Amino acid sequence: MSGKTLTRADLSEAVFRKIGLSRTESATLVEMVLEEVCETISSGEAVKISSFGSFLVRDKNERVGRNPKTGEEVPISPRKVTVFKPSNVLKERILEAHSRKNRADNDDTYVPAEVRAAE
């Protein structure tokens, strides 16, 4: 794992770079998009982004939990939770990027397809 963490600032920078709005406006728009997604999920409605994934809202029934420190039983109230279901496109892209890197790391004789094509 490379351990880098991206934040809103990196997303704004990408919008600034790709779209060519000012940095301030890029930041405002990133915030607006994230807020709209949050707002929709909060209202209980699912958000589906094609080729990325879906944010779904699930209802959880009441159940009995346990305080792991004291062993005491506590009721957990019924609640709504957000679940992210990645699209097949996203899953395949991540799997492909990682297995390619893995092959390259473990095999000195492995030449990536792009390099082979260029030779």
Next chain:
Amino acid sequence: MIKSELVQVIANRNPHLYQRDVEMIVNAIFDEITEALCESNRVELRGFGAFSVKNRPPRTGRNPRTGEAVEVSEKWVPFFKPGKELRERLNEA
């Protein structure tokens, strides 16, 4: 809500932008998250949540119908953990 509806909402609120620009902005955001995940990076968006990649080591699985053992190769899967604010807002009402 699907992506085109999200684009529409944002475009309505920004009459100075073309709808296709808004579409590019929305795409840029999700593409950037996708690329970060492809490189095993985390994406942390306070209030919203965090995206990361989880590793599933190779294992010996079983075909539930035949009971036959099958090798399941190593996998990397995207994961989203909702942020505190999103969790709380969802349970406010």
